[in-house]
Amino acid sequence: MAVYTQVSAETLEEFLAEYDVGTLRSAKGIAEGVENTNYFVETSQARFILTLYEKRVDVADLPYFLSLTAHLAEKGLPVPAPIEDRRGRALQDLCGRKACLIEFLSGVSVDEPGVRHAQAAGQMLAEMHLSAADFADRRPNDLSVAGWQALHHELEGELGGISPGLDRLVGDELRHLAACWPQHLLAGTVHADLFADNVLFSGDRISGVIDFYFACTDLLAYDLAVTHAAWAFDGDGAARPELGEALVAGYQAVRPLSEDELGALPDLCRGAALRFLLTRAYDWINTPPTALVTRKDPLAFARRLEHYRAA
Ligand SMILES: Nc1ncnc2c1ncn2[C@@H]1O[C@H](COP(=O)(O)OP(=O)(O)O)[C@@H](O)[C@H]1O
Numbered sequence: 001m002a003v004y005t006q007v008s009a010e011t012l013e014e015f016l017a018e019y020d021v022g023t024l025r026s027a028k029g030i031a032e033g034v035e036n037t038n039y040f041v042e043t044s045q046a047r048f049i050l051t052l053y054e055k056r057v058d059v060a061d062l063p064y065f066l067s068l069t070a071h072l073a074e075k076g077l078p079v080p081a082p083i084e085d086r087r088g089r090a091l092q093d094l095c096g097r098k099a100c101l102i103e104f105l106s107g108v109s110v111d112e113p114g115v116r117h118a119q120a121a122g123q124m125l126a127e128m129h130l131s132a133a134d135f136a137d138r139r140p141n142d143l144s145v146a147g148w149q150a151l152h153h154e155l156e157g158e159l160g161g162i163s164p165g166l167d168r169l170v171g172d173e174l175r176h177l178a179a180c181w182p183q184h185l186l187a188g189t190v191h192a193d194l195f196a197d198n199v200l201f202s203g204d205r206i207s208g209v210i211d212f213y214f215a216c217t218d219l220l221a222y223d224l225a226v227t228h229a230a231w232a233f234d235g236d237g238a239a240r241p242e243l244g245e246a247l248v249a250g251y252q253a254v255r256p257l258s259e260d261e262l263g264a265l266p267d268l269c270r271g272a273a274l275r276f277l278l279t280r281a282y283d284w285i286n287t288p289p290t291a292l293v294t295r296k297d298p299l300a301f302a303r304r305l306e307h308y309r310a311a
């Protein structure tokens with residue numbers, strides 16, 4: 001459930017009156033998602049998503065995220081463009097939150113992706129990397145090695161409560177990654193959270209890429225590693241190598257990886273698995289049982305990490 005902030009029909013009508021988008025026909029809260037409040041809005045002219053940014057999004061980052069999606073949409077990628085009101089403003093204040101009216105993209109996310117989905121996801125990721133090459137804004141990745149160390153420090157002593165040995169696994173892995181994390185690979189603008197629930201498909205074709213709220217400036221190959229950790233395993237965490245291969249092949253069909261990137265990929269995948277292990281563990285420990293949000297299982301990424309370490 002992700003409708004944290006209620007918007008009445010009257011308030012929404014007033015809000016839409018600032019835009020050239022027609023008049024309100026219907027609005028419905030969207031249950032999927034965890035971070036923000038999302039409404040599906042239909043007007044006499046078109047369909048939209050209305051997002052109200054909740055507490056975990058840093059308001060100072062919003063102009064970066066909105067400029068990036070506008071940039072990619074202008075390049076013709078299926079990325080939801082922020083809609084501007086008559087005065088040219090995309091970022092608004094609504095019901096005590098920052099808010100944005102966003103282009104609606106059709107399609108559905110796939111629960112159990114197949115090889116063709118993974119191949120298309122890899123291709124799309126590379127297309128986004130190329131299309132963002134001239135995007136000038138920068139945002140450091142606060143969830144890279146230093147961020148993982150800080151998270152581990154906060155969680156120390158508590159990880160064992162999730163699973164015995166987890167604290168040791170994370171500590172060992174952090175020491176390894178801090179010592180070998182690549183510094184000189186090609187960097188650029190990355191999505192950093194391209195999980196299957198953020199990719200909309202119409203058949204085998206990608207009709208939408210959403211949720212750019214972890215986007216940042218980091219190694220392009222790390223973004224591929226994040227996508228690998230997200231896509232190349234089944235729901236129980238068992239490896240699906242054919243999906244991983246299809247993903248990397250799709251990526252390389254658009255942007256071939258350098259020798260150095262290929263060589264670094266195993267460690268980058270370990271880092272990606274650790275990143276989601278840590279953020280999920282943080283949420284696991286800090287989300288009160290009464291919260292509306294369903295916590296995601298950190299151990300699914302501990303299993304991925306073990307897989308990458310063994311490989
Ligand atoms: N531009 C869009 N077009 C169509 N559906 C969207 C769009 N943006 C979000 N959604 C829908 O809203 C849901 C939640 O969006 P998401 O950005 O993942 O939320 P959160 O950031 O809270 O996790 C998605 O699963 C999707 O169904």
Ligand SMILES: N[C@@H](CCOP(=O)(O)O)C(=O)O
Nearest residue numbers: 033034035193195211276296
């Ligand atoms: N993809 C992350 C969680 C981020 O949540 P999202 O709903 O904003 O994609 C994970 O699976 O841990």
